[in-house]
Amino acid sequence: MAENTKVVMETVRAADHHRYLSVLYAPENKRDALFSLYAFNAEIAGIRDRIHEALPGEVRLQWWRDVIAAEEHRAKVGHPVADALRATISAHRLPKAAFENMLEARIFDLYDDPMPSRTDLEGYCGETAAALIQLAAMVLDSVQAPRFAELAGRAGCAQAMTGLLLLLPLHRKRGQCFVPADILAAAGSSPQEFVAGDGGPGAERAVAAMIALAREHLSAFEQGAFALPVSLRPAFLPLALTRAYLDKMDGSRHSPLDSAVRLSALRRHWLLFRRATRGWPVA
The missing domain is CATH 1.10.600.10 (Farnesyl Diphosphate Synthase)
Structure with a gap:
């Protein structure tokens, strides 16, 4: 198993064990792509747990926006989850707008504003x-x-x-x-x-x-x-x-x-x- 693939899989296993188990029931040729999606989700869902101020969290979300928006031919960024996610988006023609919306929604996590309705x-x-x-x-x-x-x-x-x-x-x-x-x-x-x-x-x-x-x-x-x-x-x-x-x-x-x-x-x-x-x- 490639080192980056192992890192992505372990990210999901540690942060989101339910989804990790669900991937094991998927066809083997789909698992790496699913792990990349779930690892990305774990990364952005856990930002609040790793920061003390909201601004660094927003910077991190913007970094993910930039990674996803980059042209497909751009060199790898050296982040195992980011590189795996970009490969999945390209291979399966996933809509980048869905990831942008997900990142926008996660801004709410960084603050203590109440959920309005x-x-x-x-x-x-x-x-x-x-x-x-x-x-x-x-x-x-x-x-x-x-x-x-x-x-x-x-x-x-x-x-x-x-x-x-x-x-x-x-x-x-x-x-x-x-x-x-x-x-x-x-x-x-x-x-x-x-x-x-x-x-x-x-x-x-x-x-x-x-x-x-x-x-x-x-x-x-x-x-x-x-x-x-x-x-x-x-x-x-x-x-x-x-x-x-x-x-x-x-x-x-x-x-x-x-x-x-x-x-x-x-x-x-x-x-x-x-x-x-x-x-x-x-x-």
Whole structure:
């Protein structure tokens, strides 16, 4: 295995183990491209964790813009993930606009501004997780992928919202609020109150509303997922874990505000294997 390929794969394994496992169910000749997409996502999603000020984060996002926008014949930049991503974009003719939108959405991560509304949250999820699913689908089967763009949107919202719920303790600790202000207001809370102390009396209602919203998108995805061709399954495989996480949040004695729920390694592997081999039944 080439050293750069190993670095890209290990980046995904360390930062995004669910997607790492999903790639193992993809055809061998598609895996390097999928790893490059997921490594890129891990790089930009983790910028906030590696910086202390927003400006260096914006500089890093701009660096990625420049790398992606560069002409295909430009020499390699010497960054394993960047070089692998550029090769994937070129080989599979992926739309650069999707990556630009993803980078633009990630600016939100760098600041502590509250998420304004449910519509804004769905837009954020669409430009990040949903776009990543659609790009992976294009790598796997460029003919079939466009037919399932709307399903990718639903899947991305469900997956991203569940991920944000799992990260609630971290986000609250650093003063970030991804729970939309209109949902918080309906629950009798505010972004400022939600990230402070125990979150206030409306915090649990807001979390319940977020879980319900994630379930709404997940149910919409599952209603159409039975039609997914086998060729596209690996792009959607991380969704195999979403319902299990949401169910555990609902049934947990510990609030998602304070601690993230966990699934055992055995259960994660089983859920992924079941969907990879059987797909999604008719809802």
